Amino acid sequence: MKLSARHENLLKHTYVDFYQTSEFLEHPLILDKADGLYYWDIEGKRYFDAIGGVFVASLGHRHPRLLDAVRRQIERITLAPPLHGIADVTLDFVEKIGTVTPGNLKYVKAFSGGSEAVEASFKFVRQYFKQTGHPGKYKIISRYFGYHGGTFGGMSASGTGPRKTKFEPQMPGFLKVFPPTFYRDRFPSWDEANRFAAESVEDTIVAEDPETVAAVIVEPVGNTGGIITPTPEYFRIIREACDRHNVVLIFDEVITGFAKTGSMFAAQTFGVTPDIICTGKGISNGVIPLGAMIAREDMAEAFFGPPDAGLQFAHGHTFAGNPLACAVGIAVMDEMVERQLAEKAVRLGNYLTSRLECLKKFGVVREVRGKGVLRGVELVKDTRTMQPFPELGKALKRTALQNGIILRSDPTWFAVCPPLIAEESDLDEMCDLVEKSLADALALVKR
Numbered sequence: 001m002k003l004s005a006r007h008e009n010l011l012k013h014t015y016v017d018f019y020q021t022s023e024f025l026e027h028p029l030i031l032d033k034a035d036g037l038y039y040w041d042i043e044g045k046r047y048f049d050a051i052g053g054v055f056v057a058s059l060g061h062r063h064p065r066l067l068d069a070v071r072r073q074i075e076r077i078t079l080a081p082p083l084h085g086i087a088d089v090t091l092d093f094v095e096k097i098g099t100v101t102p103g104n105l106k107y108v109k110a111f112s113g114g115s116e117a118v119e120a121s122f123k124f125v126r127q128y129f130k131q132t133g134h135p136g137k138y139k140i141i142s143r144y145f146g147y148h149g150g151t152f153g154g155m156s157a158s159g160t161g162p163r164k165t166k167f168e169p170q171m172p173g174f175l176k177v178f179p180p181t182f183y184r185d186r187f188p189s190w191d192e193a194n195r196f197a198a199e200s201v202e203d204t205i206v207a208e209d210p211e212t213v214a215a216v217i218v219e220p221v222g223n224t225g226g227i228i229t230p231t232p233e234y235f236r237i238i239r240e241a242c243d244r245h246n247v248v249l250i251f252d253e254v255i256t257g258f259a260k261t262g263s264m265f266a267a268q269t270f271g272v273t274p275d276i277i278c279t280g281k282g283i284s285n286g287v288i289p290l291g292a293m294i295a296r297e298d299m300a301e302a303f304f305g306p307p308d309a310g311l312q313f314a315h316g317h318t319f320a321g322n323p324l325a326c327a328v329g330i331a332v333m334d335e336m337v338e339r340q341l342a343e344k345a346v347r348l349g350n351y352l353t354s355r356l357e358c359l360k361k362f363g364v365v366r367e368v369r370g371k372g373v374l375r376g377v378e379l380v381k382d383t384r385t386m387q388p389f390p391e392l393g394k395a396l397k398r399t400a401l402q403n404g405i406i407l408r409s410d411p412t413w414f415a416v417c418p419p420l421i422a423e424e425s426d427l428d429e430m431c432d433l434v435e436k437s438l439a440d441a442l443a444l445v446k447r
């Protein structure tokens, strides 16, 4: 893409997330429109959106039902007075989420994105323990290589090295354990690595003194670590440890939420019910910013009391529960349930995996992993030594764009998460582009 002087100048007056501006200026991408499975840049070049923006647009871009929901809501109310009331559509949204969550996770607060949902969950948990006789419980345990948001709490729980060291010290009270991938080469099997990693969560709770530990937060499928996909037993062990020590289990389902993994939430896919789910991204399909914290309804009782008790959750945002966003969220859930898109994610995911497995012929793929349509491919220099190949991942980012496909690429892995409106023939088109891009990337780098 050729940049005009005006665009080049304007790009120096803003930034693209986690991008060095000079690098972006060399390989710019300025988008003009999106529809269904595709983006178009301002020169008219088309890109297959293999990642739904970034794990967001599961119903594809400009979905008519969602646009219609916005149009109808805009005619009624777009903002309720946050300190005085709540829009009826926001209550409808609360009710609707309660119909798709596992267990009794029905206490819902809508926010404007994933970070806000995560941040609220940490504050909710700390206040919850202060009001249920355990005021010393405040520590949050999370995992290295995880990502929970750009705000200070979310960042402190994140284990993404360089993304957060620039802002340290992190908030006090945040501790980390390693995910199972960290141990996989030290154990004879993946199951055993998972068992050890899960047991280390309880070891940490005990070593810290359980009366100081408030919550464990995990992404059921960890994106920034490279689509880390633990065993169901891993979550069962953590669930039991949390129960034994009165520790709240938070699933950060900002990426895994809303049908991608084969169930509405990955909690259902793995058969484990957390105490809180944080969501964002796919809940709005990217139409209007939206996220939500969803807690066990009995936890909410800790915040009820007589009018002057001062027990209410001491937390709010001007745009929390925004009516337009909630109208879209309801339409997203209706569409997913009516069209059985979680079930479709399993079918598409199986086909996608079989296509991605074919990439092993290049000799640089260690593993294809994930659940449903959320799939990651780990890249190595050599499948005998399993040495990492960071140059390849970096080259792939460029060749993919050249070939007209948008995927999530990292130095040592890449991920795809095609929208659930895709059919097998669309996945063929997408996987052909992935394969060509990987071949082109390999031609650019030395093995």
Ligand SMILES: Cc1ncc(COP(=O)(O)O)c(C=O)c1O
Residues within 6 Å of the ligand: 112, 113, 114, 115, 116, 118, 147, 148, 149, 150, 219, 223, 252, 253, 254, 255, 280, 281, 291
């Ligand atoms: C797992 C996870 N949690 C939280 C967040 C933060 O969400 P947002 O960017 O909407 O604030 C992200 C964003 O990528 C995420 O992937």
